[in-house]
Amino acid sequence: MKTDLDHFMQEKELDAILVTGPGQHNPPMVYMTGGCQLTNADLIKKRAEQAVLFHYPMERDEAAKSGLKLKNLAEYNFNALLNQVNGNYLQAVVMRYKMMLEEIGVKSGKVALYGKTELGSNFEVFSALQRELSEITLLGEMNNSSMMLARMTKDDHEIERIRKMGKITTQVVSLTADYISSFTAKDNILYKPNGDPLTIGDVKGRINHWLAELGAENPEGTIFAIGRDSGVPHSSGRSDDLIRLGQTIVFDIFPCESGGGYFYDFTRTWCLGYAPDDVLELYHTVLSAYNTVSTQLEVGKPFNHYQDLVCDIFASHGHPTIKDDPTTQSGYVHSLGHGIGLNVHERPWSGISSDDKDCLLPGTVFTLEPGLYYPAKGMGVRLENSLWVQPDGKIEILADYPMDLVLPVKNS
Amino acid sequence: MKTDLDHFMQEKELDAILVTGPGQHNPPMVYMTGGCQLTNADLIKKRAEQAVLFHYPMERDEAAKSGLKLKNLAEYNFNALLNQVNGNYLQAVVMRYKMMLEEIGVKSGKVALYGKTELGSNFEVFSALQRELSEITLLGEMNNSSMMLARMTKDDHEIERIRKMGKITTQVVSLTADYISSFTAKDNILYKPNGDPLTIGDVKGRINHWLAELGAENPEGTIFAIGRDSGVPHSSGRSDDLIRLGQTIVFDIFPCESGGGYFYDFTRTWCLGYAPDDVLELYHTVLSAYNTVSTQLEVGKPFNHYQDLVCDIFASHGHPTIKDDPTTQSGYVHSLGHGIGLNVHERPWSGISSDDKDCLLPGTVFTLEPGLYYPAKGMGVRLENSLWVQPDGKIEILADYPMDLVLPVKNS
Numbered sequence: 042m043k044t045d046l047d048h049f050m051q052e053k054e055l056d057a058i059l060v061t062g063p064g065q066h067n068p069p070m071v072y073m074t075g076g077c078q079l080t081n082a083d084l085i086k087k088r089a090e091q092a093v094l095f096h097y098p099m100e101r102d103e104a105a106k107s108g109l110k111l112k113n114l115a116e117y118n119f120n121a122l123l124n125q126v127n128g129n130y131l132q133a134v135v136m137r138y139k140m141m142l143e144e145i146g147v148k149s150g151k152v153a154l155y156g157k158t159e160l161g162s163n164f165e166v167f168s169a170l171q172r173e174l175s176e177i178t179l180l181g182e183m184n185n186s187s188m189m190l191a192r193m194t195k196d197d198h199e200i201e202r203i204r205k206m207g208k209i210t211t212q213v214v215s216l217t218a219d220y221i222s223s224f225t226a227k228d229n230i231l232y233k234p235n236g237d238p239l240t241i242g243d244v245k246g247r248i249n250h251w252l253a254e255l256g257a258e259n260p261e262g263t264i265f266a267i268g269r270d271s272g273v274p275h276s277s278g279r280s281d282d283l284i285r286l287g288q289t290i291v292f293d294i295f296p297c298e299s300g301g302g303y304f305y306d307f308t309r310t311w312c313l314g315y316a317p318d319d320v321l322e323l324y325h326t327v328l329s330a331y332n333t334v335s336t337q338l339e340v341g342k343p344f345n346h347y348q349d350l351v352c353d354i355f356a357s358h359g360h361p362t363i364k365d366d367p368t369t370q371s372g373y374v375h376s377l378g379h380g381i382g383l384n385v386h387e388r389p390w391s392g393i394s395s396d397d398k399d400c401l402l403p404g405t406v407f408t409l410e411p412g413l414y415y416p417a418k419g420m421g422v423r424l425e426n427s428l429w430v431q432p433d434g435k436i437e438i439l440a441d442y443p444m445d446l447v448l449p450v451k452n453s
Numbered sequence: 454m455k456t457d458l459d460h461f462m463q464e465k466e467l468d469a470i471l472v473t474g475p476g477q478h479n480p481p482m483v484y485m486t487g488g489c490q491l492t493n494a495d496l497i498k499k500r501a502e503q504a505v506l507f508h509y510p511m512e513r514d515e516a517a518k519s520g521l522k523l524k525n526l527a528e529y530n531f532n533a534l535l536n537q538v539n540g541n542y543l544q545a546v547v548m549r550y551k552m553m554l555e556e557i558g559v560k561s562g563k564v565a566l567y568g569k570t571e572l573g574s575n576f577e578v579f580s581a582l583q584r585e586l587s588e589i590t591l592l593g594e595m596n597n598s599s600m601m602l603a604r605m606t607k608d609d610h611e612i613e614r615i616r617k618m619g620k621i622t623t624q625v626v627s628l629t630a631d632y633i634s635s636f637t638a639k640d641n642i643l644y645k646p647n648g649d650p651l652t653i654g655d656v657k658g659r660i661n662h663w664l665a666e667l668g669a670e671n672p673e674g675t676i677f678a679i680g681r682d683s684g685v686p687h688s689s690g691r692s693d694d695l696i697r698l699g700q701t702i703v704f705d706i707f708p709c710e711s712g713g714g715y716f717y718d719f720t721r722t723w724c725l726g727y728a729p730d731d732v733l734e735l736y737h738t739v740l741s742a743y744n745t746v747s748t749q750l751e752v753g754k755p756f757n758h759y760q761d762l763v764c765d766i767f768a769s770h771g772h773p774t775i776k777d778d779p780t781t782q783s784g785y786v787h788s789l790g791h792g793i794g795l796n797v798h799e800r801p802w803s804g805i806s807s808d809d810k811d812c813l814l815p816g817t818v819f820t821l822e823p824g825l826y827y828p829a830k831g832m833g834v835r836l837e838n839s840l841w842v843q844p845d846g847k848i849e850i851l852a853d854y855p856m857d858l859v860l861p862v863k864n865s
Contacts, residue, residue, distance in 0.1 A: 061572065062572070063673075065672065065673060065674065066478065066672055069573075078673070078674045078687070078689040079687075080687065080798070097687075098780070098782060098786075099685065099686040099687040099786065099787060100687040100688075101685065102682065102685050102687075102688040103687060103688065103689060115779075115780050118779070118780075120779055130595055130596060131595050153573060154572050154573045154576050155572065155573045156571075156572045156573070157569065157570060157571055157572070158569060158572055159567075159568075159569055160473065160474070160566050160567065160568045160569070160570055160572060160575050160576075160579075160593065161481075161565060161566045161567045161568070161593035161594050161598060162593050162594065162595050162596075162598070163572050163576070163593065164566050164572075164575070164576060164579060164591070164592070164593035165592060165593035165594070165595055166593075166595075167572075167576060168580070168593075179576070180576075180577060181572065181573035181574050181575065181576035181577035181578075181580075182573050182574065182577070183542055183543050183574050183577055183578075184542060184574075186573060186574070246668065249665045249668070249711070250662070250665050250666050252665065253661045253662050253664065253665030253666070254662050254665070256658065256661070258670070258671070258672065259670070260477065260478055260670065260672055260713065261475075261477060261490070262477065262490045262711070262712060270514065273511065273513065273514050274511040275490070275491075275492065275509075275511040275512040275514075275515060276514040276515065277490040277515060299661070299674070300674060301672065367527075367530070367532055368510070368527055368530075370510060374510075374511065375511060386492070
């Protein structure tokens with residue numbers, strides 16, 4: 042939780058963090074500010090001190106919404122700095138950062154960089170800044186970053202925001218089911234009243250419409266993939282594909298709050314009208330794996346323990362898994378889940394590689410999403426909910442929705 | 454244009470560019486791939502050679518939509534690399550990049566980094582990679598980057614995409630005008646049929662709804678700011694603010710294609726019911742400056758020539774400008790415009806600082822947005838269109854819309 046940030050900074054021997062980039066769709070900045078509509082800004086937080094937000098003068102009102110201590114970047118008079126260094130833009134930016142760090146009292150030690158922003162120019166700026174700073178080491182933290190460790194457990198305020206996104210998500214899934222069921226099938230294909238076939242593009246258009254209506258954004262798009270595409274986990278689906286009966290549809294939806302805030306993540310697999318036997322069998326195997334794992338989840342256990350478990354369950358039914366063959370593209374081909382928050386994928390990880398030892402702790406929000414994929418057979422099944430470990434260790438699904446496979450349709 | 458990229462790479466003596474990060478809402482990646490729904494990917498382009506897209510195995514179908522040469526990252530067997538370096542994740546990522554560069558045949562020279570992505574971890578990775586590479590210099594290009602120079606002029610395909618966003622934008626502006634005019638004023642405030650006052654939050658909700666309906670995204674939000682807030686250029690407006698008659702509303706809308714593609718940028722200033730004399734005068738000064746500048750625009754001229762011109766026009770009417778006082782927060786406080794494309798703000802810049810010498814060239818798409826701001830008087834006016842320099846040098850507004858100040862409303 043955010044209140045743990047100083048603790049993790051101390052553990053990592055960080056003297057300060059520096060966050061840069063836009064105020065929205067920039068998880069570290071949104072985490073520190075709550076989310077403000079800023080084109081570009083910087084934030085410096087010394088360990089055990091309050092963060093200071095550096096903003097451009099035109100954006101002073103937006104910056105103020107953060108409730109943080111503010112510094113107006115205009116006070117550094119960039120044009121004067123630029124004149125001092127004969128118009129060398131890079132050098133002027135570096136000088137300004139030096140002044141900002143000095144002003145905050147960061148004089149030595151380690152400073153970690155954060156921000157979802159332009160890599161190229163910032164790589165150049167911070168490499169140049171590093172050459173100017175003899176007492177300060179600039180670094181970027183990898184997977185184990187102190188902010189990601191803080192963010193791995195959520196406080197009540199964050200849970201409310203994620204829960205609200207879960208409610209919006211399942212409302213949109215329900216609207217989507219009703220929408221699809223409202224069309225009439227002819228020769229196993231759904232048709233609109235005007236005689237045109239319904240397409241995946243039509244369905245996705247409605248999904249975006251409903252999400253916006255309910256106040257959410259969908260920056261990463263939606264997976265709505267049918268048939269062979271449903272057998273490739275991250276295939277998003279082709280816009281002009283038709284909606285055919287008896288084929289698996291993997292519907293994976295992961296919207297976020299307006300302005301790039303908290304995400305929800307949710308998947309159902311649907312088969313319209315009826316499910317062929319091989320699809321039914323695949324579905325029941327995935328559902329039973331989901332149920333087995335979800336009833337065994339325990340607070341404090343490493344997340345990847347359950348990845349191991351689900352691999353063994355699928356293998357016992359004769360499916361290839363990435364545990365046995367890391368390059369397999371059929372059977373069980375991904376990890377069991379991941380944390381969600383300001384990133385749609387964040388810690389805890391459930392992967393089995395040696396760096397991933399994340400545990401299910403109170404405050405953790407994570408997905409559980411077993412799946413089986415057979416692209417050559419034109420089918421795939423994935424079922425996913427987002428869960429929260431409550432302070433007392435109980436584990437709760439943040440938004441309920443039926444797991445049903447078959448959606449009824451009208452036949453002409 | 455993209456066909457100029459090799460030329461600019463040669464001019465900058467770049468041997469390759471490396472783009473990293475997600476496939477959407479990542480301008481350099483979208484520019485090179487056309488836009489694919491990829492969680493994370495890398496792209497390496499040697500000068501005068503085709504780009505190669507490195508993708509994760511689950512995203513092979515999405516990667517294929519780019520039409521580029523593909524490499525599946527699974528072929529580098531990350532888990533084996535991780536074992537080789539005793540689980541040191543950073544080191545394994547660095548080794549994989551070394552293998553990728555070798556495979557593409559990048560053995561020496563300069564490689565420029567690109568991508569809107571996590572700064573921290575990438576700063577660490579590319580700093581570590583640099584230490585391992587003796588013959589290659591990794592660098593980040595600043596404002597003058599070869600890709601930004603290529604992107605500064607758009608080809609016909611890009612113009613069509615921006616024009617389509619312009620059409621959606623003005624449709625939404627028209628819907629917004631009709632929506633606001635449909636309410637009834639009482640005591641100078643607009644009320645909904647249920648008796649509640651209309652709020653800026655209500656209006657913004659409708660704007661997002663219509664944008665989604667028309668297939669656009671709104672990742673940076675909308676400015677809909679009234680009264681004092683309209684006097685602060687980047688104030689986005691307060692959700693619970695009421696809509697009052699006779700106050701300036703700055704409505705600045707800048708949506709993009711779904712998935713983080715091309716933007717449009719557009720501003721009108723409205724006054725509901727009537728405009729007080731001081732607002733009328735401010736509006737006419739801004740409109741006349743807009744008209745003077747727009748009729749003087751000439752292909753080949755530096756953009757900041759017109760910034761200079763508009764400062765002089767406003768100064769001649771007695772308004773403070775940033776030309777005379779760079780720190781002023783009233784009068785004319787920003788630059789005349791900016792390029793638009795995959796970033797809502799990109800080159801050409803119209804600022805007067807020494808690094809900004811961008812010219813209006815055939816293919817340039819840019820905004821023209823003079824404005825005057827008096828926060829203490831509770832008013833601000835900005836008028837903005839997006840323009841394109843045609844191949845023959847003619848300058849065209851990409852989406853027409855009336856400049857009218859006063860929106861009629863019904864009185865109870």
